[in-house]
Amino acid sequence: MDNLKPRRPDVAEVELVGGIESRQLGVKSYDDRWPSMYLDHQRRIGDALSATAIEIEHIGSTSVPGLAAKPIIDIVVTVHDITAEEDYLDVLLAAGYELRVREPGHRMVRTPVRDVHVHILERGDPAVDDYLLLRDHLRTDADDRALYEGAKRVLLTQSWDDMNAYAEAKSEVISAIKARARGTRG
Incomplete structure (x- = not known):
């Protein structure tokens, strides 16, 4: 099944276009407009990638009704070959993404x-399942939803010179929630 293997080696290092960013974001109460914002971008991405077999999912806190979140819609798109940027990246850039x-x-x-x-991840990447596991669990478990929201609120009282550091600071609570979700799922 050679067609499942990347056609070329993947990048070896992390490239942050524009460098490290400091952003001041707060947690906002759940906004009923977030699902429609996602749907607008789902269509935009789907139209741009119509020639590529893809899956598109709303992930992150804005995908969980009732959960306060930073007002950023997170979307995961799976592609056949992450190294084949010519299949997806240029058309997404042409569709207005950076x-x-x-x-x-x-x-x-x-x-x-x-x-x-x-x-954008490759189809079959375990990270996709992790995103969906967390999302689906938080949609149904009020206690873990409250725990996660509380952790985010505490972390966002701090100043973050790098939003990646903020994301990393949430990893312990996310890991604990995902462990419970796996236990619930069986």
């Missing part, structure tokens, strides 16, 4: 106003 991250197994584009992040 490249932000290029790293092994992951690309991320976003809107110029930075309110939508599109994570």
Whole structure:
């Protein structure tokens, strides 16, 4: 099944286009407009990638009704071959997204106003299942939803020179929630 293997080696290092960014973001109460914002971008991405077999999912806190979140819509798109950027990256850039991250197994584009992040992963990447596991669990478990929201609120009282450091600071609570979700799922 050679067609499942990348056609070329993937990038070896993390490239943050524009460098490290400091952003002041707060947690906002759940906004009923977030699902329609996602659907607008789902169509935009689907139209841009119509020649490529893809899957598109709303992930992250804005995908969980009732969960307060940073007002950034996170989307995951799966592609057949992450190294074949010519199959997806140019058309996403032409659709108005900007490249932000290029790293092994992951690309991320976003809107110029930075309110939508599109994570591109290869089909079968375990990270996709992790995103969906967390999302689906938080949609059904009020206690873990409250725990996660509380952790985010505490972390966002701090100043973050790098939003990647903020994301890393949430990893312990996310890991604990995903462990419970796996236990619930069986």
